[in-house]
Amino acid sequence: MINFAVMEQSLPRVSVVTPVFNGAKYLRACIESVLAQTYPNLDYTIVDNCSTDGSLEIAQEYARKHPRVKVHANKEFVGAIESHNIAFRLISADAKYCKLLSADDWIYPECISKLVDVAERHPSVGIVGSYAINAYGIPWGRQPLGEEVLDGRWAVRSFLLGSLDCFFTPSSVLYRASLVRSEHAFFPGRAPSADLEACLNCLRRSDLGFVHQILTFERIHNEAISAKVSAVNSQLMDRLRILLAFGPSFLDQAELKSRTEEQLSDYYSVLAVACVNFRNKEFWRLHRVGLTELGYSICSPRLAGAIVAKFLDLALNPKSTVERILRRVKTGQVRHTGAEAGSNSIRSFDSQR
Numbered sequence: 001m002i003n004f005a006v007m008e009q010s011l012p013r014v015s016v017v018t019p020v021f022n023g024a025k026y027l028r029a030c031i032e033s034v035l036a037q038t039y040p041n042l043d044y045t046i047v048d049n050c051s052t053d054g055s056l057e058i059a060q061e062y063a064r065k066h067p068r069v070k071v072h073a074n075k076e077f078v079g080a081i082e083s084h085n086i087a088f089r090l091i092s093a094d095a096k097y098c099k100l101l102s103a104d105d106w107i108y109p110e111c112i113s114k115l116v117d118v119a120e121r122h123p124s125v126g127i128v129g130s131y132a133i134n135a136y137g138i139p140w141g142r143q144p145l146g147e148e149v150l151d152g153r154w155a156v157r158s159f160l161l162g163s164l165d166c167f168f169t170p171s172s173v174l175y176r177a178s179l180v181r182s183e184h185a186f187f188p189g190r191a192p193s194a195d196l197e198a199c200l201n202c203l204r205r206s207d208l209g210f211v212h213q214i215l216t217f218e219r220i221h222n223e224a225i226s227a228k229v230s231a232v233n234s235q236l237m238d239r240l241r242i243l244l245a246f247g248p249s250f251l252d253q254a255e256l257k258s259r260t261e262e263q264l265s266d267y268y269s270v271l272a273v274a275c276v277n278f279r280n281k282e283f284w285r286l287h288r289v290g291l292t293e294l295g296y297s298i299c300s301p302r303l304a305g306a307i308v309a310k311f312l313d314l315a316l317n318p319k320s321t322v323e324r325i326l327r328r329v330k331t332g333q334v335r336h337t338g339a340e341a342g343s344n345s346i347r348s349f350d351s352q353r
Helices: 004-010 024-035 055-065 080-089 111-121 152-160 177-181 194-202 225-232 234-250 253-276 281-293 301-316 318-341
Strands: 013-020 042-048 069-073 095-100 125-133 174-176 207-217
Touching: 013 024, 013 080, 013 111, 024 042, 024 055, 042 055, 042 080, 055 069, 080 095, 095 111, 095 177, 111 125, 111 174, 111 207, 125 194, 152 194, 152 207, 152 234, 174 177, 174 194, 194 234, 234 253, 234 281, 253 281, 253 301
Parallel strands: 013 042, 013 095, 042 069, 125 207
Antiparallel strands: 095 174, 125 174
């Protein structure tokens, strides 16, 4: 007869954390997915960031029914990343691994078991990723097939050079708890890319594990931070900042220069499209300040050249121009409908960003 209590004690503890701000619409599905895990030795802490929609009450309801669920209510409203870092600081003292799960996502029953298995068999691994799926399919898949462990520095180099896909989305990653504890603020800075930076920092001193299975469902909705980031194209700024921050340590001078030129070219091309689309003052202020902080100017000859090229394209290809406009109109209608049906629960980070 199987002694489940002994089996649980023999497995390393995993602390699962979910920061939430006004995520009542999806929180139950998130919590239920943690409780349905086949991995027995885990605890679950939900950190509520002064929600006003009943999220705290939902979390407390589950805590009353399930001893493994604990709730921490922030006494005052804090920034999104700080709320995540509060959650990281609440992981159990005896936890060997930490699993972050965004309040609007959920994980498949074998998720934690599969991730822990890779980490346990490879002590050099600091983070373990897996595939995620959303309503549109698998958003990325350029991981080396058949490779369960990748050298950490090689993984960072490959990411910076654009040959390795996203491996850092919070809900699909397992962190080794010692790495989480080594930083008071595991998610550094204030940018929406703090999750990526945390993973890159981990890979400076550990390897990357990967499970070639879909273990996470990533919910896409208009109130998600990823949607807000895409709406103002600030991911371009973040990627350029990360390249400039990590590139000198992982790329040679020629590689860094070439990759920087590529990203700047893409950046100014997107800004040229924004000019044609008459984006608002807030959009331009965001990018002007961001580029200045990175040592570049929005008033660049490269932007002027990109704008001229864009107008020439519009003039010389009127049919494709009309088609693109119609697509934008249709997309705008879909986004408007989605916004009406959405909630204030945010993918990865809270809505205060």
